[in-house]
Amino acid sequence: MTQETAQDRLIEELGALAADAPDGLLDRIAARWITAPSPLGEVAAAFTDHGVAYVRPARGFAEDFRKRVGRPLLPAARPPAGLVPALRDGRSSRVGLDLRGLSDFQRDVLLAVRTIPRGEVRPYGWIAARIGRPKAVRAVGTALGGNPVPLLVPCHRVIRFDGGAGEYMFGGAAKERVLLAEGVDLERLRELARERVFYLASDTTGVVCFPTCHNARRITAAHRHGFRSVARAEAAGYRPCRTCRPVAAQAAAG
DNA sequence: CGCATGGCCCTTA
DNA sequence: TTAAGGGCCATGC
Numbered sequence: 001m002t003q004e005t006a007q008d009r010l011i012e013e014l015g016a017l018a019a020d021a022p023d024g025l026l027d028r029i030a031a032r033w034i035t036a037p038s039p040l041g042e043v044a045a046a047f048t049d050h051g052v053a054y055v056r057p058a059r060g061f062a063e064d065f066r067k068r069v070g071r072p073l074l075p076a077a078r079p080p081a082g083l084v085p086a087l088r089d090g091r092s093s094r095v096g097l098d099l100r101g102l103s104d105f106q107r108d109v110l111l112a113v114r115t116i117p118r119g120e121v122r123p124y125g126w127i128a129a130r131i132g133r134p135k136a137v138r139a140v141g142t143a144l145g146g147n148p149v150p151l152l153v154p155c156h157r158v159i160r161f162d163g164g165a166g167e168y169m170f171g172g173a174a175k176e177r178v179l180l181a182e183g184v185d186l187e188r189l190r191e192l193a194r195e196r197v198f199y200l201a202s203d204t205t206g207v208v209c210f211p212t213c214h215n216a217r218r219i220t221a222a223h224r225h226g227f228r229s230v231a232r233a234e235a236a237g238y239r240p241c242r243t244c245r246p247v248a249a250q251a252a253a254g
Numbered sequence: 255c256g257c258a259t260g261g262c263c264c265t266t267a
Numbered sequence: 268t269t270a271a272g273g274g275c276c277a278t279g280c
Contacts, residue, residue: 105264124275139264141274146265160275167274175274194255 031069033061038087038151039181040170045087045149046079047074051096052250055087055149058169068148087151090118090182095152102148105136109143117158119183120212120244123161129247145169151178161198163189184212197226200248201238208233213244 014254033046035058042049044061046054046069055166063242065073086092093114098109108131115130116122125227128137150169156178165186176186192198192211201208202219208227209216227233230246 055270102266128275133263135261136263138262138273139275142264142272143274145274155274158274162276165274169274173275 017123026074030072030074031065032074033065034079034083035061036079036084036087039089039178040151040174043087043151045079045083045152047076047083048098050098050100052080052083052100052152053100055151061176063132088180089217090151090154090178093152097149098235099148105131105133105139106143109140109148110147110153110155113144113153113155113158116154117214118154120210120214121157121159121179121184121186121189122244124158125161126199126210126245126247127158129230130245141167157182157184159186159189161193163191180212192226194227196228199227199230199233201225201227201236206238207241208238208246209241213241213246214243215243227244 007218027049027196031046031048031053033044035042035044036109037043040057042058042059043055044143046061046065048071052216054065055071062073068080080095082092082095086095091096097110109127112130114126124140125137127136127140130132133139140158144158145167147153147169150156156168156175158166159175163173163186165172165179179186189211192200198211199208200211200216202216202223203225204219204223205215207215208230225233227236227238230240234240
């Protein structure tokens with residue numbers, strides 16, 4: 001018998017045991033799941049008593065879950081509060097997550113990504129800087145590739161510094177589609193990038209932002225100035241926005 | 255500019 | 268235990 005078959009058998013038996021257990025115990029052993037519409041199509045979400053642990057397309061979900069999480073999976077009577085709207089349009093970010101079993105690094109990455117507001121994007125390097133590992137840029141991408149809860153941890157809002165969408169577990173096109181649904185104009189970001197503009201500043205507030213920061217979007221054309229780096233903006237007398245925190249992606253960039 | 259390359263660091267096989 | 272490689276990025280032609 002292969003190891004995988006043995007493992008499947010074990011999971012199945014655990015599930016059978018769990019089915020007869022009292023409710024409280026059951027919910028500590030098994031996960032529950034629901035399906036819901038999302039910009040990626042119909043998705044399913046599995047949750048434990050700690051929070052949502054896994055989100056993937058509804059098609060083939062149970063098998064994906066078994067491979068990745070390996071814990072009995074039972075249907076849920078109702079989803080946790082806020083989950084369905086969060087999956088539908090990414091507006092509610094208050095859904096509890098079960099991130100046990102992840103590395104510290106991956107958890108740090110996911111929690112940082114969760115702070116990116118709907119309608120905005122940040123580069124991979126910004127996440128790296130935020131978690132105190134400014135050089136672990138590629139590793140951030142690796143960590144996001146393993147995001148167990150896409151949409152809830154909005155990894156689609158992390159893009160390349162040059163305005164390219166970058167990779168995505170469901171493909172780059174899907175990433176652009178989700179961002180478009182959230183109101184992000186990637187085309188404009190790429191245009192700016194072509195002119196070497198990665199930050200926008202306002203000469204009325206003296207603040208420099210990432211272009212998608214809601215503060216940056218209110219700058220009128222007459223007062224808007226583009227910059228190639230935070231360092232250059234600071235040299236021109238601007239300070240980084242305290243909302244979007246455009247820390248210098250790389251210290252050397254001048 | 256567009257492309258290639260080298261550095262970086264976490265994860266997996 | 269190690270080595271290879273990835274959802275990147277700055278730099279050098």
